[in-house]
Amino acid sequence: MKISVIGTGYVGLTTAVSFALMGHDVIGIDIDQTKVARLQKGEAGIYEPNLEKELQNMLALGKVSFSSSLEAGILSSRAIFVCVGTPPLPDGSADLSALNQVLSSIKERVKATAGASNVTRVVVIKSTVPVGTNDHIARQFADVPELLVASNPEFLREGSALHDSLHPSRIVLGTEEPQALAILEELYASLVCERVRTTRANAEMIKYGSNAFLATKISFMNELARLSAELGADITEVARGMGLDSRIGPYFLGAGLGYGGSCFPKDTSALSELGAQHGVDMPLLKQVQQVNELQPVWFVEQLKKLLPTLAGLKIALLGLSFKPQTDDMREAASLRLIPLLLREGAVLSAYDPLCNEKVRKLYPDLDFADNPYQALAGADAGVLVTEWEQCVKLDFTRVKSTLRQPFLFDGRNAWDKRAAIDAGLTYMGVGRS
Numbered sequence: 001m002k003i004s005v006i007g008t009g010y011v012g013l014t015t016a017v018s019f020a021l022m023g024h025d026v027i028g029i030d031i032d033q034t035k036v037a038r039l040q041k042g043e044a045g046i047y048e049p050n051l052e053k054e055l056q057n058m059l060a061l062g063k064v065s066f067s068s069s070l071e072a073g074i075l076s077s078r079a080i081f082v083c084v085g086t087p088p089l090p091d092g093s094a095d096l097s098a099l100n101q102v103l104s105s106i107k108e109r110v111k112a113t114a115g116a117s118n119v120t121r122v123v124v125i126k127s128t129v130p131v132g133t134n135d136h137i138a139r140q141f142a143d144v145p146e147l148l149v150a151s152n153p154e155f156l157r158e159g160s161a162l163h164d165s166l167h168p169s170r171i172v173l174g175t176e177e178p179q180a181l182a183i184l185e186e187l188y189a190s191l192v193c194e195r196v197r198t199t200r201a202n203a204e205m206i207k208y209g210s211n212a213f214l215a216t217k218i219s220f221m222n223e224l225a226r227l228s229a230e231l232g233a234d235i236t237e238v239a240r241g242m243g244l245d246s247r248i249g250p251y252f253l254g255a256g257l258g259y260g261g262s263c264f265p266k267d268t269s270a271l272s273e274l275g276a277q278h279g280v281d282m283p284l285l286k287q288v289q290q291v292n293e294l295q296p297v298w299f300v301e302q303l304k305k306l307l308p309t310l311a312g313l314k315i316a317l318l319g320l321s322f323k324p325q326t327d328d329m330r331e332a333a334s335l336r337l338i339p340l341l342l343r344e345g346a347v348l349s350a351y352d353p354l355c356n357e358k359v360r361k362l363y364p365d366l367d368f369a370d371n372p373y374q375a376l377a378g379a380d381a382g383v384l385v386t387e388w389e390q391c392v393k394l395d396f397t398r399v400k401s402t403l404r405q406p407f408l409f410d411g412r413n414a415w416d417k418r419a420a421i422d423a424g425l426t427y428m429g430v431g432r433s
C-alpha cells in the first residue's frame, strides 16, 4: 500500500522504515529540508540501533523516499501518518501547532482535488495528542468525506525503536470508521500481536494512561528508595522481591535519578493539565512529577553525606543521554544534575558515547572525555548517570587507580556493587544499603 509519513523524527522515521520493511511504499515528509536532504542520502541523523542500515536498504530497494513537499505524498497515499512533535507549552499542555498546520494543509490539498479523485484516505494520528483531539479532527474533516481519521498511538521505546515497531506489544486502532479500520488492518497485517480496536478517544487515553502509569511506577520506586536509604534496605532486592508477584511484574521497578526523555515528563504534564481543564484534580499524577523533579536534588543530598563539600572537587559524570542506546537529550536527568553540582562548586568531567557534543553546546566548560576512564582520571567521585554498557561494565581496579578519591555514586543502581567494594571503592547507590 502507498502511504506517507509526515514528520520524520524518532517516531516518523522509524514508522517510515518499518512500513517499508513490511512491504509498503512509503514517502516520508518533513518540513526540515536539511533533514530531508540527509535522509535522501541514507543518513538517519539520529541514533537508533539498525535504523540507518535499514533506511539505506529500503532506499536502495525504492521502498522509501523523502520529500519536504506535502503534495508529494498525500495524493498518492491511502494512509497519511502524522508523526510531528507535540511538545509541552509553558502550562504543561500539548502544543498542537505543528499538528494543526499539517492537518489544514492535508485538508486543503485533498479538497482542492475533490472530484478528480474520490479515493478514501485515512489520516492516522501517531503523535501523542490530548484525548478528544482525533474526534475534533474528524469534525473538522466532516466536509471532506474522502478523509477519514484514526488514532494509532505509538509505543516504541527510543533505543529499541525499530525493533519495537516491528514487534509491538499491541497495536491500538482507534477509529469510529470501518473503512479506516480496514485500511489500518491491511497495513499492519504482517505484524503478529494483539489488536485493540477501539474508539479514537480510548486510543488517546490508552497512550497517556500507559505513559503516566509507567512514570508512576518509577516515582513510586524512587520514593521507596529514599526510605530504603534511611532504613538500611536495598531497593534493588526489594524490587526483585516485589516484581516476582505477577500482579506487579518485574518491569519499571528500577530506582534511580528519575525518568526523562521526550515522553514521560511531557505526557504526565499534558494529562494533568487535561484533568485541570476538565475540572478533575489529579493529585497522584502531580506527586509523580514532583518526586521525579526532586530525585536529582535528593541524590545530590545523598552524595553530600559522603562528600559534604563539593566545592573544588572533580566529579565525573558517566552517561548523559536520557537513557542508553539513544542520542536523545530531551529532559535527560543529566541536565537536571549538572546545574545542581555546578551550584555546589563541583568541577565536572563527562563522558557519553553519543551526546558529548550536544551537552558541550550547553555547558562548554565541562571537561568532555573519550571514554569513562578518561572522565574518571583524577576525579574525586564518579557518578553513573545513564546506564550505557560502556559506563556500566568497568574494570573497578582500574577505576580505583585512576580516581583521586575512591567514591562511586551509582545513579542507576547498575554497577556491580560487590565488585566495586572489593576493588576498594566506596559505593553509594540509590536506596541501597
Ligand SMILES: NC(=O)c1ccc[n+]([C@@H]2O[C@H](COP(=O)([O-])OP(=O)(O)OC[C@H]3O[C@@H](n4cnc5c(N)ncnc54)[C@H](O)[C@@H]3O)[C@@H](O)[C@H]2O)c1
Pocket: 006, 007, 008, 009, 010, 011, 012, 029, 030, 031, 032, 035, 083, 084, 085, 086, 098, 099, 101, 102, 126, 127, 128, 129, 154, 155, 156, 157, 158, 262, 263
Ligand atoms: N520519541 C518517542 O519515543 C515517542 C514514542 C511514542 C510517541 N511519541 C510521540 O510521537 C510524536 C513525535 O515524537 P518524536 O520524538 O518523533 O518527535 P521529533 O521531534 O523527533 O520529530 C518530529 C518531526 O516532525 C517534523 N515537523 C514538525 N513540524 C512539521 C510540519 N509542519 N510538517 C512536517 N514535518 C514537521 C520535525 O521537523 C521533526 O522531524 C510526539 O507526539 C511524541 O509524543 C514519541
